[in-house]
Amino acid sequence: GRVPDRAEAMSPVWTVVAAVGAATIAIKATGPFVLAGHKLPPRLGALVGLLAPAVLAALVVTSTEGDAKRVLGVAAAAVAVLLRAPMLVVVVVAAVVSAGARALG
Numbered sequence: 001g002r003v004p005d006r007a008e009a010m011s012p013v014w015t016v017v018a019a020v021g022a023a024t025i026a027i028k029a030t031g032p033f034v035l036a037g038h039k040l041p042p043r044l045g046a047l048v049g050l051l052a053p054a055v056l057a058a059l060v061v062t063s064t065e066g067d068a069k070r071v072l073g074v075a076a077a078a079v080a081v082l083l084r085a086p087m088l089v090v091v092v093v094a095a096v097v098s099a100g101a102r103a104l105g
Contacts, residue, residue, distance in 0.1 A: 073098030 040048065064070040077094035085093070 069098055069101040072101045 039045075060074060064074050073094040076097035077090050080090040080093045
């Protein structure tokens with residue numbers, strides 16, 4: 001068969017993936033250049049510390065949307081967190097409840 005040339009082999013999806021990857025690298029690289037030798041203001045530093053939990057929460061919410069079995073697992077994990085269970089116990093509780101809900105129906 002015919003071997004496609006490189007222009008035909010790169011789909012629009014991969015073009016977007018490459019562009020987003022390049023933009024991500026550029027954004028991450030600007031931080032050290034802009035802040036070289038400067039400390040973040042305390043309020044901004046506190047905000048940066050809250051970004052990781054917020055992003056994780058957003059990922060959990062979007063991945064559980066519309067799936068009642070996953071929501072049960074997340075709810076069970078939330079209860080375990082409220083009861084101050086260790087993180088390993090929280091993860092195991094979520095996994096067991098989700099698996100049990102899937103097995104039952």
